[in-house]
Amino acid sequence: MAGQVQRLSGYKDFSLCPLALSKEKRYAGKAQPVLGIRVPAGADKNRKKLKGGICMALDGIMLRSVTRHLKDLEGGRIGKIQNLSDEEILLHIHTKTGLKRLVINVHSNTNRVYLAAFVPEIQPEPSGFVMFLRKHFSQGIITSVSQAGYDRILVTKVQAMNELGDLRQLTLYLELMGKYANLIAVNEEGVIMDALKRIPVFENSRRLIHPGARYELPSQPEKQDPSGPVSIDESRPLTDQISGFSPLLSGEAERRLHEGTTWEEFWHSLEASDKLYWYDDRHFHIIPLSGMNTEPRVYDLMEGLGQLYRQREEKSRHKEQFGDLIRTVEKEKKKQQKKLPRLQASLEAAKDHDKYREYGDLLFAWQGSLKQGKQAVVQDFETGEDVTIPLNEKFSIRDNANRYYAKYHKMKRSLDALQEQIRICKEDLVYFEQMEEQLKHCSYEDAQEIRQELESGRWLLPKKGARRRKGKSRPHVLEIPYEGAVIFVGRNNLQNSWLTHKMARRSDLWFHVKGYHGSHVILQSDQPTEGQIRMAAMLAAWFSKGRESSSVPVDYTQVSQLKKVPGSKAGFVTMKSYRTIYIDPDPRLVEEILRRRKQ
Incomplete structure (x- = not known):
């Protein structure tokens, strides 16, 4: 990690730090003092370099705030341990206040840890490392959750029993350090039991991460504790002076200090925050970033961490x-x-x-x-x-x-x-x-039905050793109770066909987005209200190619007005008569409804 910090600390995000560049004059390529801060040579070049990459926003200061929220896990018992993907692990932890779902992500670009409000899609086959965790950590009691100094390392101590019934003091080290992110299990003697990413000596001569090796924290250059009295050298970037500071947070600190904020006031704002201010995938933190030209989306910290990179992670899980x-x-x-x-x-x-x-x-x-x-x-x-x-x-x-x-x-x-x-x-x-x-x-169950459809059409060969389903089972349609009605959503052709031609009553309302590929949605209500119709139309627009559009046209009619096209593939129908409603998909509203359904 030391090498990584040195590499990142060589530049600052000057586009976010007006302190570094004067309003009247820019010193590009010259090392001249501007308003008390020394601008390194090549500042413009470095600013462009940072804009093109992923900003290291999940720094030690943010992890410190996350750790305070995770203190509630102390005394909790670890239940299920599951894979969300090859580099994401879900821990079900039973605490005094109820069930908590801890998501650990060690992907190189999206690494973070947070408490999930609902369970994401589970990878059906557990990885070898998850099987190892189940063996040694399942039913263990979390005795402490802490941070290693101001480093991006979360230390979770667990008291668990071995196969002989003896108590053992085990430790999980979660290292959230970009491409070096890892989850490492260590025994009471400080020896590595296993790691999600094993790193042999020929890959990293400085640090061996492998079963049997002794675990050592990454070496860190000496820096000042941000919570105590701080002495700032204005000729050096804050990333080289203060522990836990990323280039993004350093730029914000320098700007505020220049405007007259004291260090104690700035530190108090960091300590008091329990929100996440999200501008984009590269710019987010627990305090507002004054140098940004756009308004942030504001979330509770854990909810915001769950939303970060969500779409990117879904695509990654789907590929896996x-x-x-x-x-x-x-x-x-x-x-x-x-x-x-x-x-x-x-x-x-x-x-x-x-x-x-x-x-x-x-x-x-x-x-x-x-x-x-x-x-x-x-x-x-x-x-x-x-x-x-x-x-x-x-x-x-x-x-x-x-x-x-x-x-x-x-x-x-x-x-x-x-x-x-x-x-x-x-x-x-x-x-x-x-x-x-x-x-x-689609979910995993939806994908298996698509696999079945492709195999029946001979576009895809069955997997060797795959179990074949006996008989015809009901498709895994999405069922959502809403204001006394029930809305059904089909997310593949088998589900669409089953919903429309077998499950739906002739008096039910059928919805489908106009001009896009999308889901069949059925509204079952004795007396459909405007709110129920709008929600069914919104779900039809959400589960379609028009998800990101506005004023999406959605056709709806009674099921009795539908006719299956003879000889066509599953899911193709024609309508005798219909009406059209225009809807603006609301991501927060839809996600809240789906979240409540999973809880």
Whole structure:
């Protein structure tokens, strides 16, 4: 970690720190004092460098605030231990105040720790490290949660029993240090039992992270404690002087100090904060960043940490859990995209088939005056104009005429076949585009149903050793109670077909986004209210390609007005009559409803 801090401390985010650059004059490429702060040479270059990367916002100061919230876990008993992904672990901890769900993320770009309000999608197959944690830490009691100084290391001590029933004092070290993020289990003797990311000596000669090695905290340069009296050298960046400060927080501190805020007041604002101010994935902290030009989204700290990188993590989990489905659907979609123009070109050529019949007629009419060659020039009977007809020198005039007749009949017959192939190709293209959209928002159970659909269509081979389901089970549709009604959401073709044609009553209302690929939504209510209709329409818009749009048109009608297209794939229907409502998808409202459903 020491090497990483030294690398980051070589620059500051001057775009967020007006203290570093004067309003009247910028000193680019010169080391000159401006308002009491020395601007390093190449400041403009460094500012651009920081904008292009991921800002190290989850620093020691933020982890200190997180640690205070995690103190409530002390005395809690560790229950289930599960995988969210290969680098995310979920601990169910039973405390005096109820069940807490601790999410530990050690991904290089999104590493953090937080208490989740609801359980995200669980990876069905536990990793080897999760199996190790279950063996040694399950049913253990958390005795303390602390931070290693102001470093980005969370230390969790656990009292657990071994296989013989003897109590052991174990420690989990969570290192949140960018690409070096790791979760390490250490026994009472300070020896590493296992680590989520094992680092052998040939990968890192300074620090061995491997079972059997002695655990040592990363070396840190000596810096000042931010909670005590601080002496600031204005010629050096704060990242080199104060423990736990990132370049982002240092820039904010320098700006506030320049405006007259004392260090004690600034430190108190950090200590008192329990919020997360989120500007974007690279700029967020527990206090407002005054140098930003946009208003932040403000969350409670744990909720904000849960929201950070959520969409990016969902994509990552999807690739891990059903990447083969994504690749198969993408491959089939590209195949249809390439096939369609070729079929359309063949159809246009086939429409010109009458030309070859005319060539045959003219060759037979003038065969007495023609000689074999590469072409024949004859007069058209109707227009009187000369017509040039290509010939094959290997064949006689009569044979060339017969070959043109054969080509005419073949192209005439191919018209119907080509039109049918184009229809099927367009249908398949829509089908795979829709399936591609479904895979973006599906759960593990939804993905397994999509896998089943692809396997039945022979687009994907079954996995070796995979268990086949016996009989037909009910699809895993999303069921949401709302204001006395029940809203059902289908997130793949099997669910859509089952909802619309088997589960729904003829009097139920059916919703589908207009002009996009999306889910079938069923509203079951004896007397549908405007609020129920708007919520069903919002869910239809949310689970569609129009999620990020505004004023999304959603068609709705009674199920009795729907008709299944004969011979079409699952999920395709037509409507006799319908109405349209325009809706603005509200992410917070939808996520709150989904969260309450999972609790």
